[in-house]
Amino acid sequence: MDENDEQFENYLREFEPRGPRALEPKRQPALDSWRRLAAAAGVMIALGTSLWLVLHSPRWQALQTVTVGTPRPVRVPLSIVPLTKLAATDPARLDAELTAASRQVLPDFRGDKSTLHVLAKE
Amino acid sequence: MEPRKLSREDVTRLYHEHGPALLAYASSFVADRALAEDLLHQVFAKLLEGATPLPDVPAAYLYRAVRNAALNTRRNGFRETALDATNSCFVHRGGDNEAALALQVALAELPDEQREAVVMRVWSGMTLDEVAAATGVSLNTVASRYRYALQKLREKLKPFQKMRSCDGRE
Numbered sequence: 020m021d022e023n024d025e026q027f028e029n030y031l032r033e034f035e036p037r038g039p040r041a042l043e044p045k046r047q048p049a050l051d052s053w054r055r056l057a058a059a060a061g062v063m064i065a066l067g068t069s070l071w072l073v074l075h076s077p078r079w080q081a082l083q084t085v086t087v088g089t090p091r092p093v094r095v096p097l098s099i100v101p102l103t104k105l106a107a108t109d110p111a112r113l114d115a116e117l118t119a120a121s122r123q124v125l126p127d128f129r130g131d132k133s134t135l136h137v138l139a140k141e
Numbered sequence: 142m143e144p145r146k147l148s149r150e151d152v153t154r155l156y157h158e159h160g161p162a163l164l165a166y167a168s169s170f171v172a173d174r175a176l177a178e179d180l181l182h183q184v185f186a187k188l189l190e191g192a193t194p195l196p197d198v199p200a201a202y203l204y205r206a207v208r209n210a211a212l213n214t215r216r217n218g219f220r221e222t223a224l225d226a227t228n229s230c231f232v233h234r235g236g237d238n239e240a241a242l243a244l245q246v247a248l249a250e251l252p253d254e255q256r257e258a259v260v261m262r263v264w265s266g267m268t269l270d271e272v273a274a275a276t277g278v279s280l281n282t283v284a285s286r287y288r289y290a291l292q293k294l295r296e297k298l299k300p301f302q303k304m305r306s307c308d309g310r311e
Contacts, residue, residue, distance in 0.1 A: 031244070034233050034234075035233075036161035037164065037229075040178055
């Protein structure tokens, strides 16, 4: 290499290559699985907490109380054969059965706002 | 004896040592600086996976890997962007941005093996012996490639050197 080459080499060294951006290391798979596990645990905790809050809220308690306090009336099926038997053996019970059944089928006239009551007033 | 694998520290050291010169080298294949950086990162990300044994001449391996990645990108129909100051991979100490761009263009116009010799020698700080070992050719071949490259670059950068002497800068 002659002197000119060396001079030119020095001139070239006045140009500095720009540094590349920092090397972004690939995330470790182990770290990834820990993150997934932590995320899953977070979701489970959030779900559990919200479920607990719902179950312990006053509205839910009230709903439960109403449900327990007002059982649905059991409908007694009416059919000829058992009614005939009852008529023969226990007329009083037959009477009671028919009264109960009629309350379910016919409009109630005992209440203040019953149809019959209103009509009677008119 | 099993060859030693590249550790994370090895890779980081190589990145700091050769990263800037390799980026300039990659930029001589693809003008888009961001793309050149991506290529460089691809190469180093592979090294970080830890599967690569420590090459005999790490610099040679890196230059080859960057060149292959750049040529693959070209083959895959990459659209070349225009070279401008934002894409320039060189900064001139005296602030001559035009000369920096001209250098990058001139480098890109050199044959691959000449460009490799210049970048390795000037910006990776390797001796011609090391370049010869890295590229697997004789010292004489490297020396003549280097000389031809300098001649061509000097021709292309002459206007900027003249301007500098007219300005009285040195």
